[in-house]
Amino acid sequence: QVQLVESGGGLVTPGGSLRLSCAASGFSFSDYSMNWIRQAPGKGLEWISFVSTNGNTKYYADSVKGRFTISSDNAKNSVYLQMNSLRVEDTAVYYCARRGWLHDFFDYWGQGTLATVSS
Amino acid sequence: QSVLTQPPSVSSAPGQKVIISCSGSSSNIGGNYVSWYQQLPGTVPKLLIYDNNNRPSGIPDRFSGSKSGTSATLGITGLQTGDEADYYCGAWDSSLPGFVFGTGTKVTVL
Numbered sequence: 682q683v684q685l686v687e688s689g690g691g692l693v694t695p696g697g698s699l700r701l702s703c704a705a706s707g708f709s710f711s712d713y714s715m716n717w718i719r720q721a722p723g724k725g726l727e728w729i730s731f732v733s734t735n736g737n738t739k740y741y742a743d744s745v746k747g748r749f750t751i752s753s754d755n756a757k758n759s760v761y762l763q764m765n766s767l768r769v770e771d772t773a774v775y776y777c778a779r780r781g782w783l784h785d786f787f788d789y790w791g792q793g794t795l796a797t798v799s800s
Numbered sequence: 801q802s803v804l805t806q807p808p809s810v811s812s813a814p815g816q817k818v819i820i821s822c823s824g825s826s827s828n829i830g831g832n833y834v835s836w837y838q839q840l841p842g843t844v845p846k847l848l849i850y851d852n853n854n855r856p857s858g859i860p861d862r863f864s865g866s867k868s869g870t871s872a873t874l875g876i877t878g879l880q881t882g883d884e885a886d887y888y889c890g891a892w893d894s895s896l897p898g899f900v901f902g903t904g905t906k907v908t909v910l
Contacts, residue, residue, distance in 0.1 A: 725886075725902075725903060725904040726839075728890075728898060728899040728900065731898070731899070740897055740898050741898070776844065776845070781835075781847075784850070784851055785832065785835075785891070785899060786833065786850040786851070786890070787837070788856065790844045790845055790846070793844060
């Protein structure tokens with residue numbers, strides 16, 4: 682069965698960095714685009730980044746552009762999110778999610794990892 | 801920030817029907833497919849509807865989706881207490897480019 686397992690969250694001070702990882706299993710990872718989506722405490726869902734199957738196409742939300750970098754490694758069946766210059770408002774649960782086949786929707790989600798930015 | 805607008809909350813009695821609206825623009829709902837997600841309290845969001853009106857396997861036919869122009873709706877019939885959750889619409893926005901979620905709607909079963 683499809684599994685997505687995030688890791689790497691934790692507590693960091695403003696201006697610091699975190700690297701999130703998402704390990705995928707149960708499907709042909711290289712056939713699917715992947716995304717990161719976050720949810721601040723008590724708030725709604727916010728899409729933040731997309732990476733294509735070959736890693737050549739990447740998109741970012743304006744809120745993280747220039748600070749976050751998405752990458753993927755098909756050999757390791759993993760997608761990553763490097764988060765730099767973190768702000769208090771980046772505090773959220775971060776989910777990796779698989780893009781559905783052909784069209785833009787998210788058919789499988791990980792359990793999420795919490796990143797807390799606080800002094 | 802969300803560019804798709806949903807009502808903050810809807811409610812109805814068990815067995816009844818609720819409809820959740822999702823309003824966008826030509827660059828998102830008007831030109832791309834809509835999906836809907838259910839987030840039960842304390843859990844991970846789950847895909848409910850994709851490509852405007854398709855249900856993944858395992859989603860009961862009490863849930864239905866539709867799209868017209870720059871708006872979409874999610875309908876839930878035969879409302880159950882287990883349907884109490886937050887519901888989000890979403891669509892790709894070609895002008896950004898990026899995916900956008902709705903503001904979210906809390907469904908309460910009275």
